[in-house]
Amino acid sequence: MPVPSPYADRLSRLPIERHEVQVRGGTTAYWVYGPADAATTIVAVHGFRGEHHGLEPVLAYLPEVRVIAPDLPGFGETSPLPGRTHNLDEYAGWLQDFASVVAPGAVILGHSFGSIVASAAVAGGLETPKLVLINPIGAPALEGPKGVMTRLAVFYYDLGAKLPEKLGTTLLRNKLIVRVMSVTMAKTKSPSLRRFIHNQHDTYFSDFADRDVLRDAFVASVSHDVRAFAPKIDMPTLLIAAQKDDITPIEAERTLATLFTNAELVEIADVGHLIHYETPAEAAGAVRQFLRIPVGRGQ
Numbered sequence: 001m002p003v004p005s006p007y008a009d010r011l012s013r014l015p016i017e018r019h020e021v022q023v024r025g026g027t028t029a030y031w032v033y034g035p036a037d038a039a040t041t042i043v044a045v046h047g048f049r050g051e052h053h054g055l056e057p058v059l060a061y062l063p064e065v066r067v068i069a070p071d072l073p074g075f076g077e078t079s080p081l082p083g084r085t086h087n088l089d090e091y092a093g094w095l096q097d098f099a100s101v102v103a104p105g106a107v108i109l110g111h112s113f114g115s116i117v118a119s120a121a122v123a124g125g126l127e128t129p130k131l132v133l134i135n136p137i138g139a140p141a142l143e144g145p146k147g148v149m150t151r152l153a154v155f156y157y158d159l160g161a162k163l164p165e166k167l168g169t170t171l172l173r174n175k176l177i178v179r180v181m182s183v184t185m186a187k188t189k190s191p192s193l194r195r196f197i198h199n200q201h202d203t204y205f206s207d208f209a210d211r212d213v214l215r216d217a218f219v220a221s222v223s224h225d226v227r228a229f230a231p232k233i234d235m236p237t238l239l240i241a242a243q244k245d246d247i248t249p250i251e252a253e254r255t256l257a258t259l260f261t262n263a264e265l266v267e268i269a270d271v272g273h274l275i276h277y278e279t280p281a282e283a284a285g286a287v288r289q290f291l292r293i294p295v296g297r298g299q
Contacts, residue, residue: 002199003196005056005196006193007060010061011059014034014059014060015033015034015035015036016031021102023073023094023097023098024081024093024094025083025084026073026079026080027078028071028078028094030068030102031052031070033059034059034063034064035064040066040291041065041067041105042068042106042109042132043068043099043108044109045108045114046072046111047111047113047135048113048218048221049208049214051207052069052071052076054111054276054277055069060280061280061281061285062284062288064294068106070098072094072114073086073090073094074086074214074216075213086220088116088223088224091117091120093121095108095121096121096126099121099128106128107130107132108121108126108128108131108132109134110136112135112247113220115136115226116225116226116229119133119226119233120224120229130236130237131236134240134275134276135240135275136226137248138248138255138256141221156171156172156177157172157214157215157219158215159171161211172206175202178201178205179198181201183198185246186198186272187244187272187278188278193278197274197277226256227256230256233261234262236262237263237264238264238266239253239256239257239265240275241266242273242275244271246273253267
């Protein structure tokens with residue numbers, strides 16, 4: 001049963017259009033939010049197992065910005081890339097090609113796994129005036145405060161890949177496991193917001209094409225982090241980090257910021273890896289200040 005979004009009213013004021021484009025042999029679905037004549041355009045890349053809906057609460061607080069939000073290949077409504085392994089090189093190449101065709105010169109934004117994809121693409125030559133990373137993966141997931149949980153996740157995805165296909169896929173879409181993950185990451189004390197977060201994960205977290213794509217993407221997400229790409233990125237970069245993130249501790253985010261040539265770190269208190277759900281107004285405010293977007297009347 002759908003749970004009302006606390007951000008629905010703001011989001012309803014935005015024009016939203018769905019489009020498709022052919023990238024690397026596959027069909028990429030993407031959504032365009034905001035005015036077509038906006039002075040600023042952002043390409044926003046969601047995290048692992050999610051899809052474009054996850055970033056909508058942040059976009060709701062950026063009504064003056066044109067935001068292009070694709071579903072990653074193999075997730076949501078974007079098809080897998082035919083004949084390709086969905087590793088980090090492939091995702092980074094996909095983002096380079098997608099942005100070059102749909103929004104050349106746009107600001108690039110990535111959340112969680114999307115922060116790795118975005119950083120790899122920019123370090124590999126994707127042109128952008130500025131880079132924004134929300135909940136950046138700034139250290140190996142296996143070394144984070146929930147390293148034991150990550151190792152259990154490795155076992156879970158390995159098992160899902162090795163079981164007979166139907167059984168493995170059922171395991172990977174198991175609602176109880178999705179709920180445990182959601183409960184673990186949510187830090188808010190608001191019952192209504194927690195219900196919304198859990199409903200979002202129930203609705204979208206298992207919207208992947210098949211278990212092979214999911215396994216490839218998971219391996220990419222735990223085998224890389226932003227540190228490897230930070231020294232190669234020289235454009236202004238904004239890191240929006242959570243002080244209670246269970247995946248990358250805030251101390252590691254502070255260290256990550258020093259690896260960039262030109263980076264600014266904004267820390268948000270009392271939130272974990274779900275900044276985009278729990279504190280989207282704060283995240284959007286940081287983006288607005290970083291991109292020097294004036295606050296519109298009534299916003």
